[in-house]
Amino acid sequence: MSVLSDPFGRTFPYLRLSLTEACNFRCGYCLPDGYVADGRPVFLARDEVRRLVAAFAAVGMRKLRLTGGEPTLRKDLVEIIREVAGVPGISKVALTTNGTRLPAHVAPWREAGLTALNVSVDSLDRDVFHAVTGHDRLPEILDGIDRALGLGFDAVKVNAVLLRGINDTSLPQWLDYLRERPVAVRFIELMRTNERVDYFEKHHVRAEALERELAAGGWVRMMRAADAGPAIEYVHPDYAGRIGVIAPYSRDFCAGCNRLRVTARGDLRLCLFGDAGVSLRPLLQRDEDRDALVDLIAHQLRLKAAGHGLHDGDSGVTPHLASIGG
Template sequence: MVALVDRFGRSFPYLRLSLTEACNYSCSYCLPDGYRAEGRARFLEPDEIRRLVRGFAALGMSKLRLTGGEPTLRKDLLPIISTVATVPGIRRVAITTNGTHLPRHVRAWREAGLTALNVSLDTLDAGRFREITGHDRFAEVTEGVELALGLGFDSVKLNAVLLRGRNDDELPAWFDYLRGRDVAIRFIELMRTGDNLDFFERHHLRAEAIEQQLLAAGWSLRPRAPDAGPAREYAHPDYRGRVGIIAPYSKDFCAGCNRLRVTARGDLRLCLFGDFGIGLRPLLQSDDDFDALVARISTQLGLKAAGHGLHQGQTGLTPHLASIGG
């Protein structure tokens, strides 16, 4: 097996695959005016997804995360999960969702082969939830999380974008939530994208501020698994749950990068904030193009940069996180 390794010695066992650019939320930090389609988008079809995942798996990719937009808006999500879960070499199939469809569908997704679940939950306050997301769905999302916790997932994680003046005072409430639940909350530092400069300047808070509070409260840093995401995860003997910190502006954040991305239209992105994409879709039309697909993927790693340009205000092709799945 040929491994996906770049010129900096980083390996990439983890692929984030966007299934759609559409989203049914209007989050203040991402799509404050809601999703607006540009023409009639044609996102990857199930057969194209199967061929794509098979190609990456042949190069050593073992962990797949389905993202969006909001991936649960795909009416064919269930067969997609079933298909990718049976590709040889794939050991983990995860999804990142805003959670609105969890109560109705999470059991079926689990039975189809989904092994891990990440749910966006920026706050534990229903009123703040409505203000941040633009929708009054807090009860549904939290109901879905409770249901998921009983379904035997390898992991259930919650994602909260850290917002100065909006939700940065909720750590005590999260501690209460984590005391008896086997779940991780990950605080994600707000990132600047192509269209959120004003919001970023008002609400950006360095994630290290939360880490300092964790250390002061007796939490300790856990070792990072080889195929783990970018979070630094903390644990405490008095709590079943964990706290993760994703701090893209921290020193050497990109040194541990282990993931690649493919957009819902089939472009390989070597970095979330890269300034170019590599079209893979022409090689996803036939099983006969498998060797050419593998060759194209493997030869692109030489173009991956050492790190992003966020510190210099360079956001690349990413207008907002819904466009590529974060």
């Protein structure tokens, strides 16, 4: 039995590791007033990241996603990518970013060992994008995505949070975008967080309507890979790209959970909306502590719940998505 398994028979080949809580955007559903440093201890250093990834890889983790906040704000990002890509057992290194640094930096990331890229683009309408993020930077981000498509990534994906009254009627624009581009656009159902309850109640829209629209348009559901993220993906013969739907409020969403999370300060979180976490940082200071680190991770997994409490309005200890890596 893999160490990275829980009492419900789920295994966890996929780790989402946050590199920073800082972000340079002001998205309405996350940090509408921008990031404000709180003076607490600094984020994980490169040596800590390397030891963490090596420990998880030794017990079955194969796919690593670097998240934030905005991970590209780390000045040592290229070095981090290079080091984690070289850890034995790691076969996929992905990055989730808002895309502002893509045009200048995506090539060095690829050369360092990045294999997949996710870019957050909540709208293809420049004004709507500006209203959601607080920044009028859509053209350069789209240019960066096009540059990435020529660099041989295993996957280039775009994430769009579904927002009622803002972008929930934008499917035709995305279909035009996907017709000739081999990009996977994933529509993410808005999730309730503790600091954005009012925003959630105003803008939450269930994903079922979108899924019915896709089915009516001839889109066909794909089989899900063992180390894939939570998206249900659809394909269509007339389009180069794919469409994914992430619907955390759907029935049995948590049954297919295959990912763990570690925050930028080194806390293991068993669920994006869990009630608590445990600090791994004391065991990230020496290579000699790997066995103890593995034992702690295995012990925590025995405590993993069957699912989240979002249906009951319980967002756990997550104040906003940037605090845990989304």
